[in-house]
Amino acid sequence: MSSVRYELRGHTALITLDNPPVNGLGAALRSGIMQALDQALADAAVQAIVITGSERAFSGGADVKEFGTPLATQEPRLPAVIAALEGAAKPVIAAISGVCMGGGLELALGAHYRVARADAQLALPEVKLGLMPGAGGTQRLPRAIGLQAALEMIVTGATAKAAKFQGSALLDAIAEGDSVAAALELAHRIVTQGLPRKRLRDITISDPGAQAALQAMRESVAKTSRFLPAPGKCIDAVEMCLTTPFDEALARERETFLALLGSPEARALRHIFTAERAASKVPGIPEGTALRPIARVGVIGAGTMGAGIAMNFLSAGIPVVLLEMKQEALDRGVATIRRNYEGTVKKGRLTNAQLEANMERLTPTLAYDGLRDVDLVIEAVFENLEVKRQVFTTLDDTCKPGAILASNTSYLNIDSIAGFTRRPQDVLGLHFFSPANVMRLLEVVRGAKTAPDVLATCMALAKKIGKMAIVSGVCDGFIGNRMLARYNAAVAGLIAAGASPQQLDGALQAFGMAMGPCRVGDLAGLDIGWATRKRRAEEAGVPFVPIIADKLCEAGRFGQKTGAGWYRYEAGSREPIPDPVTQQIIDAYRAERGIVPREVSDAEIVERCMFALANEGARILEEGIAARASDIDLVYLNGYGFPRHRGGPMFNATLVGLPEVVKALQRFAAEPGADAFWQPAPLLLKLAAEGKGFS
Numbered sequence: 212m213s214s215v216r217y218e219l220r221g222h223t224a225l226i227t228l229d230n231p232p233v234n235g236l237g238a239a240l241r242s243g244i245m246q247a248l249d250q251a252l253a254d255a256a257v258q259a260i261v262i263t264g265s266e267r268a269f270s271g272g273a274d275v276k277e278f279g280t281p282l283a284t285q286e287p288r289l290p291a292v293i294a295a296l297e298g299a300a301k302p303v304i305a306a307i308s309g310v311c312m313g314g315g316l317e318l319a320l321g322a323h324y325r326v327a328r329a330d331a332q333l334a335l336p337e338v339k340l341g342l343m344p345g346a347g348g349t350q351r352l353p354r355a356i357g358l359q360a361a362l363e364m365i366v367t368g369a370t371a372k373a374a375k376f377q378g379s380a381l382l383d384a385i386a387e388g389d390s391v392a393a394a395l396e397l398a399h400r401i402v403t404q405g406l407p408r409k410r411l412r413d414i415t416i417s418d419p420g421a422q423a424a425l426q427a428m429r430e431s432v433a434k435t436s437r438f439l440p441a442p443g444k445c446i447d448a449v450e451m452c453l454t455t456p457f458d459e460a461l462a463r464e465r466e467t468f469l470a471l472l473g474s475p476e477a478r479a480l481r482h483i484f485t486a487e488r489a490a491s492k493v494p495g496i497p498e499g500t501a502l503r504p505i506a507r508v509g510v511i512g513a514g515t516m517g518a519g520i521a522m523n524f525l526s527a528g529i530p531v532v533l534l535e536m537k538q539e540a541l542d543r544g545v546a547t548i549r550r551n552y553e554g555t556v557k558k559g560r561l562t563n564a565q566l567e568a569n570m571e572r573l574t575p576t577l578a579y580d581g582l583r584d585v586d587l588v589i590e591a592v593f594e595n596l597e598v599k600r601q602v603f604t605t606l607d608d609t610c611k612p613g614a615i616l617a618s619n620t621s622y623l624n625i626d627s628i629a630g631f632t633r634r635p636q637d638v639l640g641l642h643f644f645s646p647a648n649v650m651r652l653l654e655v656v657r658g659a660k661t662a663p664d665v666l667a668t669c670m671a672l673a674k675k676i677g678k679m680a681i682v683s684g685v686c687d688g689f690i691g692n693r694m695l696a697r698y699n700a701a702v703a704g705l706i707a708a709g710a711s712p713q714q715l716d717g718a719l720q721a722f723g724m725a726m727g728p729c730r731v732g733d734l735a736g737l738d739i740g741w742a743t744r745k746r747r748a749e750e751a752g753v754p755f756v757p758i759i760a761d762k763l764c765e766a767g768r769f770g771q772k773t774g775a776g777w778y779r780y781e782a783g784s785r786e787p788i789p790d791p792v793t794q795q796i797i798d799a800y801r802a803e804r805g806i807v808p809r810e811v812s813d814a815e816i817v818e819r820c821m822f823a824l825a826n827e828g829a830r831i832l833e834e835g836i837a838a839r840a841s842d843i844d845l846v847y848l849n850g851y852g853f854p855r856h857r858g859g860p861m862f863n864a865t866l867v868g869l870p871e872v873v874k875a876l877q878r879f880a881a882e883p884g885a886d887a888f889w890q891p892a893p894l895l896l897k898l899a900a901e902g903k904g905f906s
């Protein structure tokens with residue numbers, strides 16, 4: 212009973228959950244509660260029972276570490292513990308402070324009375340892990356706070372403060388101070404006044420608006436959670452409160468919960484949950500590394516990226532000096548920032564006062580002098596090594612010692628850039644994604660000489676500005692764009708072979724990608740890849756051989772910005788319209804190479820594109836560019852519109868089965884004229900042979 216403390220307070224037994232940090236309801240804690248309850252019930256001197264947790268947590272719910280292990284299903288399971296509380300012959304009062312979530316809230320809902328501190332945080336967040344409450348939450352919470360409020364909480368997983376529920380059947384008292392003292396007092400009152408043991412299950416819901424609310428939620432979920440079964444199942448479960456006898460509803464809730472638990476979607480979301488916690492642990496950086504203070508930031512270049520990058524810091528309350536070459540470009544950048552903030556004000560997510568405060572933190576300048584006292588500079592000028600050299604030598608001469616010098620380059624070598632300065636230890640890549648004020652991903656590129664505290668400082672700063680930071684080593688394109696090159700090569704091959712842009716986009720969007728590759732190309736500008744491929748050919752000293760996307764560029768079709776790319780666009784519209792001109796360019800390309808177009812299936816499209824990603828990911832892992840496969844997944848999930856329910860390209864490959872992936876890659880590699888990148892990576896072969904996955 213080590214996870215539970217048991218004491219007597221007069222005639223009340225006090226059961227305290229003691230499984231730090233958040234009283235995760237692991238097997239030991241569950242059985243501890245049962246034993247303590249039995250002890251209290253067996254003791255004739257005990258008249259009431261108070262169950263509580265710590266200041267920090269009543270209970271944060273299931274112990275995620277036990278998921279997928281035998282401990283998760285070891286008896287007693289949570290529903291049995293809750294049934295024991297609810298069925299106890301003596302009144303049970305839950306005293307709640309801190310977090311009370313998931314199984315923790317379900318446990319509290321099984322008590323006869325509940326007392327909570329006003330600031331306790333209540334939620335049933337299971338849906339965020341692709342699950343639904345599986346221990347009565349979908350049946351008891353609606354009875355406690357009303358069907359509509361519960362529906363909202365269960366389907367969104369949102370957290371609410373206890374104070375919000377004052378007056379509902381959820382809480383019998385709100386404690387301003389110590390919830391245990393308040394619960395003991397209530398226990399005394401219950402016993403002396405002979406108050407009944409109240410069970411939420413005995414409440415009947417009557418809500419004339421219930422059906423309409425359920426319907427509205429179904430419509431909203433159909434739009435926002437197309438690929439995830441859990442939100443819909445949550446709605447079905449809540450509906451049972453109106454239609455189904457309590458015990459039958461509990462059994463069905465549990466059954467659906469267990470089915471969801473093993474679903475690929477829930478496994479993917481659990482993978483993301485652990486991946487996000489792992490990403491901040493960077494090999495070679497001791498915990499507790501002293502960070503450099505970042506009170507002022509400089510941004511060089513106020514173009515597409517510079518303006519967005521600056522906004523991240525302004526919004527986080529950090530002053531920014533924004534430097535440009537020409538007044539006109541500077542004015543344009545400042546205007547872009549203001550316009551973006553105005554858009555947020557219009558949406559009601561920012562006040563005018565906040566907008567003005569953000570703008571006040573911005574110092575536009577044309578002179579490097581303004582950068583003398585900044586703690587971090589992020590360069591976002593043209594993607595040209597010579598221009599970067601000029602900027603970094605000037606920064607080296609200007610910035611104070613210890614200032615961190617970062618480049619937002621997409622492809623250039625960070626070590627070369629660091630070499631332009633006398634302080635390579637202070638240089639690293641901070642690769643934001645467009646639009647930089649919106650996209651969550653930040654690749655933090657560690658140069659050969661980047662100091663550990665520089666890296667640690669930038670990881671902490673990323674968190675402060677709301678980014679998901681992933682450390683990458685130096686290579687062409689870092690993690691994300693290096694893999695993207697393979698994905699796009701697969702796309703190019705598929706179009707050459709016989710697929711149309713529409714079919715490609717359709718197949719990958721049906722797989723779950725936020726946007727198909729041809730639409731992405733048109734949005735980002737096909738000229739960027741064209742320039743990169745030309746540069747690579749030049750660097751490699753080989754002749755440049757255009758692919759179909761380059762043929763589109765040669766015809767002046769750069770995408771949305773020129774009104775046509777893979778698709779054509781009406782003026783002022785972003786709606787892609789299939790274009791016979793594109794088809795002619797594709798046909799001409801095929802004819803030139805003697806390619807006879809063939810049927811390409813949607814399944815083949817998905818296979819080739821996904822396995823090209825996973826295979827390059829394996830090389831990236833092998834080379835130590837990424838520390839772990841889950842980091843690669845996070846790059847794709849947060850920067851490339853990869854569907855969360857698939858868990859990322861590496862997790863997806865693991866789910867498919869690495870031997871399957873290897874077999875397919877070997878098939879593609881054996882085709883006449885196949886690109887060398889289809890050869891399975893040695894790490895992939897090794898893991899497949901060992902029967903392992905990537906994680």
Ligand code: NAD
Pocket residue numbers: 511512513514515516517534535536537540590591592593594595598601602619620621622642643644645
């Ligand atoms: P951009 O052309 O929109 O902006 C570049 C800005 O830098 C221009 O306003 C230009 O006037 C200014 N500039 C050029 N030389 C300068 C100098 N010496 N001093 C001061 N200002 C100077 O380009 P962008 O798309 O914002 O890209 C900037 C960098 O970010 C590039 O390295 C690019 O590879 C990288 N990047 C771009 C994207 C993207 O999607 N656009 C995404 C990630 C990274």
